[in-house]
Amino acid sequence: MLKKLVEYNKKRNFTKTSEPRGKQEKSNKRLRFVVQHHLARKDHYDLRLEWNGVLKSWAVPKGPSYNPKDKRLAVMVEDHPLSYRNFEGTIPKGEYGAGTVMLWDYGTWKVVGGTQPNFNNGLIKFKLNGKRLKGLWTLVLMNGNNWLLIKDKDEYHLYDDILEFDTSIKTGKTMAEISENKATIELTNPDKVIFKNPKVTKKDIFNYYEKVTERMLPFIENRLISTIRLPDGAGGIPFYKKHFENLEGYLGVKKLRSSGDNRTDYYYIKDINGVMQEVQMNSYEFHIWGSKVDDVNHADMLVFDLDPDENLSLSKLREGVKDLKKILDGYNLESFLKTSGGKGYHIVVPLRSKTTWKNARSIARNLAKLMEATWPDKYTSNMKKSKRKGKIFIDWVRNIKGATSVAPYSLRLRKKATVSMPIKWSELDKVKPDEITIDKAIRRLKNCDPWKNFR
Ligand code: MN
Numbered sequence: 001m002l003k004k005l006v007e008y009n010k011k012r013n014f015t016k017t018s019e020p021r022g023k024q025e026k027s028n029k030r031l032r033f034v035v036q037h038h039l040a041r042k043d044h045y046d047l048r049l050e051w052n053g054v055l056k057s058w059a060v061p062k063g064p065s066y067n068p069k070d071k072r073l074a075v076m077v078e079d080h081p082l083s084y085r086n087f088e089g090t091i092p093k094g095e096y097g098a099g100t101v102m103l104w105d106y107g108t109w110k111v112v113g114g115t116q117p118n119f120n121n122g123l124i125k126f127k128l129n130g131k132r133l134k135g136l137w138t139l140v141l142m143n144g145n146n147w148l149l150i151k152d153k154d155e156y157h158l159y160d161d162i163l164e165f166d167t168s169i170k171t172g173k174t175m176a177e178i179s180e181n182k183a184t185i186e187l188t189n190p191d192k193v194i195f196k197n198p199k200v201t202k203k204d205i206f207n208y209y210e211k212v213t214e215r216m217l218p219f220i221e222n223r224l225i226s227t228i229r230l231p232d233g234a235g236g237i238p239f240y241k242k243h244f245e246n247l248e249g250y251l252g253v254k255k256l257r258s259s260g261d262n263r264t265d266y267y268y269i270k271d272i273n274g275v276m277q278e279v280q281m282n283s284y285e286f287h288i289w290g291s292k293v294d295d296v297n298h299a300d301m302l303v304f305d306l307d308p309d310e311n312l313s314l315s316k317l318r319e320g321v322k323d324l325k326k327i328l329d330g331y332n333l334e335s336f337l338k339t340s341g342g343k344g345y346h347i348v349v350p351l352r353s354k355t356t357w358k359n360a361r362s363i364a365r366n367l368a369k370l371m372e373a374t375w376p377d378k379y380t381s382n383m384k385k386s387k388r389k390g391k392i393f394i395d396w397v398r399n400i401k402g403a404t405s406v407a408p409y410s411l412r413l414r415k416k417a418t419v420s421m422p423i424k425w426s427e428l429d430k431v432k433p434d435e436i437t438i439d440k441a442i443r444r445l446k447n448c449d450p451w452k453n454f455r
Contacts, residue, residue, distance in 0.1 A: 020083040034085040040099035054079040216409035227283035287404035299360035305395035341412035357401040364396035
């Protein structure tokens with residue numbers, strides 16, 4: 001029985017698509033059916049009939065017709081999970097069935113004639129009670145997976161051209177609206193003030209992330225996250241979040257045991273929808289792990305935060321960034337620069353081959369120690385504030401399993417709406433660490449991606 005959805009699951013990468021994962025469920029007493037208009041490589045309609053806890057499925061290239069003379073080819077495809085009957089949305093490029101899926105009709109069905117339908121070798125007579133499709137229908141097997149879908153003669157000949165219906169039976173949206181707006185997110189309290197001076201509202205932040213997510217997504221997707229939420233807006237108390245509510249599964253979930261935390265559910269962003277939903281839930285600052293969700297035991301990047309002592313000049317800080325880059329260059333480690341949105345700069349090193357966290361930690365620590373040994377009056381690898389007087393702390397301690405660092409393009413919940421912005425190395429002397437605000441960041445998107453060689 002459970003084997004039924006193996007093929008369905010095999011064909012799909014659930015870290016990329018928001019289609020439901022295949023789990024067999026109990027069938028309803030009243031069997032349900034759905035027809036989905038699926039604008040994929042080839043336009044077609046998918047007819048799905050609930051049976052034994054799954055949806056038996058056919059792709060009908062020309063769609064159903066009320067004319068009994070029309071014999072519509074219906075190609076049997078893999079069983080789909082019952083929850084698929086609610087799926088409307090887009091399947092990302094490169095994934096199986098990439099394109100847009102619209103819920104075109106739904107309702108209940110029953111077998112006619114009292115015999116059990118034979119889905120392997122058959123002739124199935126059935127009655128549909130949907131919104132658009134009603135009455136008696138026949139599915140008859142020709143050869144292989146090729147069936148014909150035919151309307152039987154009865155009192156139902158409701159429409160001459162049923163396919164003139166081109167909106168979702170559930171949401172009323174057109175195909176274009178569904179694909180445009182991957183999932184319409186209702187933004188609540190858009191006018192809530194998040195920063196007072198200059199004034200920035202929740203809507204402004206939502207708009208910012210909407211514009212920036214295409215650039216941001218490659219750095220944040222499929223990595224475990226924590227966020228900082230500010231539900232009460234400016235003046236409220238921010239709080240750190242690493243376990244989420246995940247309504248309707250907009251985030252991916254990963255079970256992980258960790259010491260000092262009795263919850264095992266960790267979360268990751270799967271797609272743009274995940275970012276936008278989190279913003280709707282008042283998460284404004286995103287922090288990421290240095291590993292991908294499919295292999296949380298190996299780091300695929302290193303992060304260094306150059307954190308200057310309070311009174312240190314900006315030029316000294318920039319000198320520190322350059323010194324670290326020189327050292328990394330010496331080891332042939334390509335590095336990328338971003339503003340922190342606060343006092344410092346972050347240097348990120350993608351690892352061309354992943355390494356254990358133990359290794360990542362010692363590489364990062366050794367590099368910081370090397371800086372300290374080479375220029376003892378300028379740098380410290382010791383995080384104690386007292387050791388930092390007049391120096392820069394080379395913060396390497398983020399490079400351990402479970403540690404997070406602020407994601408590229410994330411907003412910072414600081415005094416003003418600054419972001420942690422990727423910049424070119426040649427901009428180091430021109431761009432201050434807390435200079436790029438959401439407005440400036442949006443304007444910079446017109447320039448070419450300073451981190452385009454990151455991977
Ligand atoms: Mn399909």
